[in-house]
Amino acid sequence: MDPIYLDNNATTRVDDAVVAAMLPFFTEQYGNPSSMHAFGEKVGRALKNARRQVQTLLGAEHDSEVIFTSCGTESNSTAILSALRAYPDRREIITTTVEHPAVLTLCEHLEKEGYTIHRLKVDNKGRLNLDEYRALLSPQVAIVSVMWANNETGTLFPVEEMAELANAAGVQFHTDAVQVVGKIPLDLKNSKIDMLSLSGHKLHSPKGIGVLYLRRNTRFRPLLRGGHQERGRRAGTENVAGIIGLGVAAEQAMAAMEHEQTVVRDLRDRLEQGILAQVPNAFPTGDPSNRLPNTSNIAFEFIEGEAILLLLNKVGIAASSGSACTSGSLEPSHVMRAMDIPYTAAHGTVRFSLSRYTTAEEIERVIEAVPPVVEQLRKLSPYWGTKGPASESFAPTYA
Amino acid sequence: MWDYSEKVKDHFFNPRNAGAIDGANAIGEVGSISCGDALRLTLKVDPDNERILDAGFQTFGCGSAIASSSALTEIIKGMTLEEALKVSNQDIADFLDGLPAEKMHCSVMGREALQAAVANFRGEEWSDDHEEGALICKCFAVDAVLIEETIRANNLTTVQEVTHYTKAGGGCSSCHEGIEEILAKVMAERATAAPVAAEPAPAQAPAAKGKLTNLQRIRIIEETIEKIRPQLQRDRGDVELVDVDGNTIYVNMIGACSGCQMAAMTLGGIQQQIVEALGELVRVVPAKQAAHACGGH
Numbered sequence A: 001m002d003p004i005y006l007d008n009n010a011t012t013r014v015d016d017a018v019v020a021a022m023l024p025f026f027t028e029q030y031g032n033p034s035s036m037h038a039f040g041e042k043v044g045r046a047l048k049n050a051r052r053q054v055q056t057l058l059g060a061e062h063d064s065e066v067i068f069t070s071c072g073t074e075s076n077s078t079a080i081l082s083a084l085r086a087y088p089d090r091r092e093i094i095t096t097t098v099e100h101p102a103v104l105t106l107c108e109h110l111e112k113e114g115y116t117i118h119r120l121k122v123d124n125k126g127r128l129n130l131d132e133y134r135a136l137l138s139p140q141v142a143i144v145s146v147m148w149a150n151n152e153t154g155t156l157f158p159v160e161e162m163a164e165l166a167n168a169a170g171v172q173f174h175t176d177a178v179q180v181v182g183k184i185p186l187d188l189k190n191s192k193i194d195m196l197s198l199s200g201h202k203l204h205s206p207k208g209i210g211v212l213y214l215r216r217n218t219r220f221r222p223l224l225r226g227g228h229q230e231r232g233r234r235a236g237t238e239n240v241a242g243i244i245g246l247g248v249a250a251e252q253a254m255a256a257m258e259h260e261q262t263v264v265r266d267l268r269d270r271l272e273q274g275i276l277a278q279v280p281n282a283f284p285t286g287d288p289s290n291r292l293p294n295t296s297n298i299a300f301e302f303i304e305g306e307a308i309l310l311l312l313n314k315v316g317i318a319a320s321s322g323s324a325c326t327s328g329s330l331e332p333s334h335v336m337r338a339m340d341i342p343y344t345a346a347h348g349t350v351r352f353s354l355s356r357y358t359t360a361e362e363i364e365r366v367i368e369a370v371p372p373v374v375e376q377l378r379k380l381s382p383y384w385g386t387k388g389p390a391s392e393s394f395a396p397t398y399a
Numbered sequence B: 001m002w003d004y005s006e007k008v009k010d011h012f013f014n015p016r017n018a019g020a021i022d023g024a025n026a027i028g029e030v031g032s033i034s035c036g037d038a039l040r041l042t043l044k045v046d047p048d049n050e051r052i053l054d055a056g057f058q059t060f061g062c063g064s065a066i067a068s069s070s071a072l073t074e075i076i077k078g079m080t081l082e083e084a085l086k087v088s089n090q091d092i093a094d095f096l097d098g099l100p101a102e103k104m105h106c107s108v109m110g111r112e113a114l115q116a117a118v119a120n121f122r123g124e125e126w127s128d129d130h131e132e133g134a135l136i137c138k139c140f141a142v143d144a145v146l147i148e149e150t151i152r153a154n155n156l157t158t159v160q161e162v163t164h165y166t167k168a169g170g171g172c173s174s175c176h177e178g179i180e181e182i183l184a185k186v187m188a189e190r191a192t193a194a195p196v197a198a199e200p201a202p203a204q205a206p207a208a209k210g211k212l213t214n215l216q217r218i219r220i221i222e223e224t225i226e227k228i229r230p231q232l233q234r235d236r237g238d239v240e241l242v243d244v245d246g247n248t249i250y251v252n253m254i255g256a257c258s259g260c261q262m263a264a265m266t267l268g269g270i271q272q273q274i275v276e277a278l279g280e281l282v283r284v285v286p287a288k289q290a291a292h293a294c295g296g297h
Ligand SMILES: Cc1ncc(COP(=O)(O)O)c(C=O)c1O
Pocket: A009, A010, A070, A071, A072, A073, A074, A100, A102, A147, A149, A150, A151, A176, A178, A179, A199, A200, A201, A208, A210
């Protein structure tokens, strides 16, 4: 049986049409877009077209607001470091406790260099408290960086509202939108978002291409200085094929937006309900009423996530987990800890993330496969009795 | 994705001796659900000859935790308790054709459960004092707690020294930044703690600022070593200055100090004090003869 891929928040399959559109740019149209000859000119035109395609997907006012980068991580770093250099007297950053490591680790590093990092907390459904946020906004803050959707739970943050508040306080606002672009309609021209990061490989284009959206008239300092590519805002010869691929993927994402919001959402709901109806002591994490249409993160009590993934993998199902053991750390994911998921379940979370390629048959197969896997591991677990939790009787010598 | 051996996969997918055994007379329980792994080991031990007749495990944890538990029960069945206690984490890992560095703690849990079960059988208290920190060096599986304690105990000041003492950082070197951070933290604590140290503050402290002549430097080094000697003599050892060559100071470790481990620790301490007195970075190394004494190890 064909394997089932439910790990689309990690990365996605590159669409066939995307690959086809890219290929000529390796062999025939290999010119450098900066060159003063026909080879370069043609490529330059193709880049402009791709930039427009991305502009449309983002709902940006100008195509020059789209800066191509090498990945989501680079876009995040560029945005945050730009603000710190543009406002050298401002020594504070506001972000959240549940950001992707691309922001989290950078902020930890900046903290060691002397910046003050305010990390907004989340409640047990992964939601922010906007009063806490309002109180922190001040002229000392160089930038606010808040993810639009959480990669582990899919929970959406009210970034448009938060951007308005930042704007009113005269503070730049950046959002890591890597998980939302292509899954939710965007209209940046009618928002107060100054900068936004996206990553191509999350929307069916290749790895190694990203975008930083930079609103016109936003104070900016480049991360990479050198040639005049991207109007001097990101030097380095363009990843032409990647950009062309991203452009096509952006166009396809626009066309599939309706499908994502209806078919994919229904499949996700069917999957979640199907599993929860059969498996006791399991619950969805994050905010089920306000999340990406493609993501379901389920916590299974008294078992460990990596073991679940290994058994699922054996029956051809690919998912992911916030368990400590999948990353090699000793702690479960920072997102689960931030939400204060009960410790009985924090190690047993599994993320299923769908895409427009996911079929109803696949979802039925997963619904069938998950309960026996959970049961098998619970049988091995000292915390599970014959029918339910046995934690009362099992109390090891140290905790 | 972890690079698990076929043996690990086999013991995970087809665990041996899963479940609690009936009539167990030795039970070891370690780990906790908040730490992400826990193991309950049940043994049936022949009271006459202390031979393990049967073993069963219940494990909450990842693939390698389950595989390690399964391996442990296979290894110890038929052994006497005496023999079983000699089974090391490495033996468990070897039985499974190796575990990824990040997963070695899974085999540690198996060993601890065994110790706990033996203690339970003998009616003793078993307590665990091991503490695990974030894994810093992935090549040699060294965690932050061990690195910090080693830096503290031996007054280490450089990444190279940390590598010599703990192996951490001796592989791909990608963790050097992490080791430097731990060093910086401990050294900062040392700096603030220094004034309360029992030793009187070196009289030459201000000398650190100006540029010293070679003669002045050697005098300070001599004085510092003289101050350390009574301490060493109390432990039936001694140290003598042999030569100063630029930033390298050669000394002879004598008597009880010349054993490898002790000598290295003492050298670190001497170096620290000379660095403080001189206000410059120097290395204290054993002169040839002393180094030779360690060669036998
Ligand atoms: C929310 C979020 N931000 C940033 C990234 C990093 O993107 P990239 O892999 O393109 O650097 C990811 C992808 O893992 C992500 O999910």
